[in-house]
Amino acid sequence: GNSVTQMEGPVTLSEEAFLTINCTYTATGYPSLFWYVQYPGEGLQLLLKATKADDKGSNKGFEATYRKETTSFHLEKGSVQVSDSAVYFCALSSNYGGATNKLIFGTGTLLAVQP
Amino acid sequence: GAGVSQSPSNKVTEKGKDVELRCDPISGHTALYWYRQSLGQGLEFLIYFQGNSAPDKSGLPSDRFSAERTGGSVSTLTIQRTQQEDSAVYLCASSLVTDNQPQHFGDGTRLSIL
Numbered sequence: 001g002n003s004v005t006q007m008e009g010p011v012t013l014s015e016e017a018f019l020t021i022n023c024t025y026t027a028t029g030y031p032s033l034f035w036y037v038q039y040p041g042e043g044l045q046l047l048l049k050a051t052k053a054d055d056k057g058s059n060k061g062f063e064a065t066y067r068k069e070t071t072s073f074h075l076e077k078g079s080v081q082v083s084d085s086a087v088y089f090c091a092l093s094s095n096y097g098g099a100t101n102k103l104i105f106g107t108g109t110l111l112a113v114q115p
Numbered sequence: 116g117a118g119v120s121q122s123p124s125n126k127v128t129e130k131g132k133d134v135e136l137r138c139d140p141i142s143g144h145t146a147l148y149w150y151r152q153s154l155g156q157g158l159e160f161l162i163y164f165q166g167n168s169a170p171d172k173s174g175l176p177s178d179r180f181s182a183e184r185t186g187g188s189v190s191t192l193t194i195q196r197t198q199q200e201d202s203a204v205y206l207c208a209s210s211l212v213t214d215n216q217p218q219h220f221g222d223g224t225r226l227s228i229l
Contacts, residue, residue, distance in 0.1 A: 034217065042222070043206070043220050043222040043223055044206065044208075044220040045220070046217045046218075046219070049217055091158075093218075100163045100171040101146070101210075101216075102148060102160040102163055102171070102174070103148070103150070103158075103160065103218060104160070105157060105158035106157075107157050108158075
């Protein structure tokens with residue numbers, strides 16, 4: 001079945017450091033890939049998405065590229081801020097074979113950015 | 116515009132009681148999803164509604180769980196005879212017609228079973 005694997009946290013960085021959170025997936029067909037973010041005390045928010053191979057999703061300085069050859073969708077940001085501290089979830093959805101586009105999530109990665 | 120609204124935001128109940136959780140999706144969103152977020156299991160899909168089609172119930176963990184969606188809008192998730200392992204945050208999401216449109220989440224209902 002479809003699945004998502006993302007690096008375990010917590011990830012602790014100093015402000016302005018470079019961020020990478022690894023995400024790989026297993027899926028039949030051609031899934032769409034997403035990063036969701038959950039700030040402390042808040043609900044899940046869509047951060048970015050990519051719907052086909054080689055697409056790059058970007059938002060708020062974050063980027064991720066859909067790599068079909070490596071089945072990866074790693075999240076990157078060049079210079080993190082304290083306000084980026086949150087839990088980040090990688091997810092996929094697929095309507096292959098009549099599937100219902102339900103989201104399959106990774107376990108989440110806690111990012112803590114220190115001033 | 117208004118986002119996905121869930122109520123109550125918190126619910127504490129005794130083991131064995133029934134609970135009902137409500138979700139009001141974004142207007143015009145025909146697809147509605149329920150997920151559960153718990154410490155041991157992460158984020159899990161529960162059930163999906165799309166228009167008048169039969170719901171996808173494949174994620175419901177037991178027959179104590181059921182959900183309905185009236186008039187293609189508001190949805191209620193019912194848990195009967197609650198158990199302590201049902202303690203979790205229950206999230207509702209909605210989206211435009213499928214084809215990989217992003218899902219928009221409510222703030223969730225935090226359910227605690229004593």
